[in-house]
Amino acid sequence: MVIFKKIADIQSYIISQRAQNRNIGFVPTMGALHNGHISLVKHAKDVADIVVSSIFVNPTQFNDAKDFEKYPVSIEDDVKMLIEAGCDILLLPAVDEMYPDGSGKMPTFDFGYLDTILEGEKRPGHFKGVGQVVARLLDIVKPDILVMGQKDYQQCMVVKSLLLQTGSNAKMHIAPTQREADGLAMSSRNRRLTEPQRALAGTIYQCLVSIQTKQDEGNFTLVQKECTDLLTTKGFEVEYISLADADNLTLLSNYQGGRPMVALIAARIGEIRLIDNMLLQ
Numbered sequence: 381m382v383i384f385k386k387i388a389d390i391q392s393y394i395i396s397q398r399a400q401n402r403n404i405g406f407v408p409t410m411g412a413l414h415n416g417h418i419s420l421v422k423h424a425k426d427v428a429d430i431v432v433s434s435i436f437v438n439p440t441q442f443n444d445a446k447d448f449e450k451y452p453v454s455i456e457d458d459v460k461m462l463i464e465a466g467c468d469i470l471l472l473p474a475v476d477e478m479y480p481d482g483s484g485k486m487p488t489f490d491f492g493y494l495d496t497i498l499e500g501e502k503r504p505g506h507f508k509g510v511g512q513v514v515a516r517l518l519d520i521v522k523p524d525i526l527v528m529g530q531k532d533y534q535q536c537m538v539v540k541s542l543l544l545q546t547g548s549n550a551k552m553h554i555a556p557t558q559r560e561a562d563g564l565a566m567s568s569r570n571r572r573l574t575e576p577q578r579a580l581a582g583t584i585y586q587c588l589v590s591i592q593t594k595q596d597e598g599n600f601t602l603v604q605k606e607c608t609d610l611l612t613t614k615g616f617e618v619e620y621i622s623l624a625d626a627d628n629l630t631l632l633s634n635y636q637g638g639r640p641m642v643a644l645i646a647a648r649i650g651e652i653r654l655i656d657n658m659l660l661q
């Protein structure tokens with residue numbers, strides 16, 4: 381795996397790869413890698429000739445300064461995992477390399493409705509930062525295929541909108557959420573859970589399963605309350621338990637037969653904010 385810290389260097393390397401008719405799959409990350417990230421790299425490897433990954437903890441997408449400061453960093457382990465997974469190129473830029481004129485000078489994008497609900501509502505400015513960094517990374521890597529995780533469902537929709545707005549030719553592939561044995565969605569932030577918190581964290585997945593299985597009963601409000609009560613009893617602070625149209629994220633007050641739906645949850649346990657979602661079958 382070739383590691384680049386300078387954008388000019390990775391750009392000329394990618395140009396040389398492209399000149400040999402190799403197509404590029406790209407997996408952007410913030411590091412502290414786990415098997416969820418690695419599954420995206422493996423997917424990229426299956427569908428592209430060259431896999432590029434990036435590790436950049438983007439300061440502009442953190443609406444909470446403490447969350448940014450405490451974001452886990454484990455570059456050495458990350459590099460090992462990427463090599464093992466067969467990643468070809470890693471971009472590891474510093475902040476001033478990504479935003480040489482400061483982030484204030486970067487273009488911003490309007491995600492409309494998507495920025496007003498769920499993560500957009502609870503984390504003001506988050507998707508503005510995501511838009512900035514992904515636009516910058518797409519401009520550097522110019523991938524043919526962009527691989528992202530369903531774990532961040534709303535982010536996938538925001539990035540789809542970004543691809544349209546920037547006229548990017550990249551095709552987006554959404555890879556399934558990788559989970560721990562108890563159902564907890566893998567996340568870099570899980571490393572910060574204490575043992576007792578970790579023991580409870582699978583409850584979020586149990587709630588998603590119950591929203592899925594109880595759809596035949598046709599009373600989302602009831603299931604939502606049961607899940608809120610369960611999580612609250614276990615010490616979570618629930619931010620949202622929502623049901624939405626899976627195609628456009630229109631929020632739904634109840635199950636609607638025949639409509640593609642996704643259930644989404646955000647909850648805090650102690651200092652750690654966890655999100656997860658499930659497409660309803």
Ligand code: AMP
Pocket residue numbers: 408409410411415416417419420527528529530531532555556557558559565566567568
């Ligand atoms: P992050 O490093 O958290 O910014 O995530 C980088 C990419 O990995 C994003 O596309 C995430 O959606 C994806 N990802 C994070 N966790 C998982 C997971 N458990 N399973 C699959 N993909 C994931």
